[in-house]
Amino acid sequence: MSAKIIDGKAFAADVRGRVAEQVAQLKARHGLTPGLAVVLVGEDPASQVYVRNKGKQTIEAGMNSFEHKLDASTPEAELLALVEKLNADPAVHGILVQLPLPDHIDEAKVLAAIDPAKDVDGFHISNVGLLATGQKALVPCTPLGCLMMLRDHHGSLSGLNAVVVGRSNIVGKPMAQLLLRDSCTVTIAHSRTKDLAEVCRGADILVAAVGRPQMIPGDWVKPGATVIDVGINRIPAPEKGEGKTRLVGDVEFDSAAAVAGAITPVPGGVGPMTIACLLANTLTACARAAGLPEPE
Numbered sequence: 001m002s003a004k005i006i007d008g009k010a011f012a013a014d015v016r017g018r019v020a021e022q023v024a025q026l027k028a029r030h031g032l033t034p035g036l037a038v039v040l041v042g043e044d045p046a047s048q049v050y051v052r053n054k055g056k057q058t059i060e061a062g063m064n065s066f067e068h069k070l071d072a073s074t075p076e077a078e079l080l081a082l083v084e085k086l087n088a089d090p091a092v093h094g095i096l097v098q099l100p101l102p103d104h105i106d107e108a109k110v111l112a113a114i115d116p117a118k119d120v121d122g123f124h125i126s127n128v129g130l131l132a133t134g135q136k137a138l139v140p141c142t143p144l145g146c147l148m149m150l151r152d153h154h155g156s157l158s159g160l161n162a163v164v165v166g167r168s169n170i171v172g173k174p175m176a177q178l179l180l181r182d183s184c185t186v187t188i189a190h191s192r193t194k195d196l197a198e199v200c201r202g203a204d205i206l207v208a209a210v211g212r213p214q215m216i217p218g219d220w221v222k223p224g225a226t227v228i229d230v231g232i233n234r235i236p237a238p239e240k241g242e243g244k245t246r247l248v249g250d251v252e253f254d255s256a257a258a259v260a261g262a263i264t265p266v267p268g269g270v271g272p273m274t275i276a277c278l279l280a281n282t283l284t285a286c287a288r289a290a291g292l293p294e295p296e
C-alpha cells in the first residue's frame, strides 16, 4: 500500500477542538453561546444515532443543544410551526431538520422554511444560490469536510482535475461548487456518464459520492491521485459471524490505496468530518448573527 491514509477522525477532533476554543472566546468576550437546534421526526434508527452524536458533540464544544423529537405522525403544519419558532428564537443560531422526513411531509417545503442565516446544513435554496455565485453562504457539511481535508493535504487545489462521482444536492453538487471555487477543473459524473472508468482515470482529485459498495476499483484511480470516499455502505460480513455486517465506501479501498497518493478510509474518513463541520457552521452562524468577525 502506498497511499497516505487521511485520518478523518483525528482531523475532525482538531476541528472540534478549534471550534470549542472559539466558542469559549465568544462566551468570555461577548457573553454569547452558540445554540444548535436539531429536529428529528419519527424513529429512523440511523437518524436517532446521528442526532444523539450531534447533541453530544455540540455540548462537548461548549454550545447549547436543543433537541426536538417529534412523532412520526406529526402533521407538516406542526413541523413548519416549530421551524418558525426556532427561526425567531435568539438562542438558536443553527437549525437542522434531520432527513429523511416521513412521506407525508414535503421536505423541500420544510427546508425552505428555515431561516437561511440559521441553515447550518446549507440546503436552503438561498445558500445553494450564494455558493453557486461565489458569495458568502452556509455550506453543506459533508462536502465542506471533504474540502478541508483536500486543502490540508494539497495546500492549493488550483488547476487540479477533480472528478466528483454523484450529483446529489447534499453531496455531489455542492462538492463540485466548492472545488470550482478553489479553481479546480471539475467534472461531475453520474449514472448516465459514459466510460466512467476513463473519466475517473483523469482525476487528480477523485470524490466518490454514489452509495454503491466498492464500485470504484484501483485501476480507475490515477497513480498519485487523492481519493475522497464519501460513500457509507453496509455489507454482509460473514467472516465476523452469522448475520454480521461491516461498513465500506464506494471505493475498493485496498486496490485504490495501492495506486493513490492519499485516500480516506471508511469508516474514519469523511464521516467524522460531517458533524465537526456542522459545529463549525453553527459557530459561523452565531458570529454572523452578532456581527462579529468570521471564525477562521
Ligand code: NDP
Pocket (backbone or CB within 6 Å): 142, 165, 166, 167, 168, 169, 170, 171, 172, 189, 190, 191, 192, 193, 196, 209, 210, 211, 212, 230, 231, 232, 233, 270, 271, 272, 274
Ligand atoms: P444519492 O443517492 O442522493 O446520489 C447518488 C449519486 O450517485 C447520484 O447522482 C447517482 O446518479 C450517482 N450514481 C448512482 N449509481 C451510479 C453509477 N453506477 N455510476 C455513476 N454514478 C452513479 O446519494 P447521496 O449523495 O446522498 O450519498 C452518496 C453516498 O454518500 C451514500 O453512500 C451516503 O450514505 C454517503 N453519505 C455520507 C455522508 C457522510 O457523512 N460521510 C453524508 C451524506 C451521504 P444519478 O443522479 O444519475 O441517479
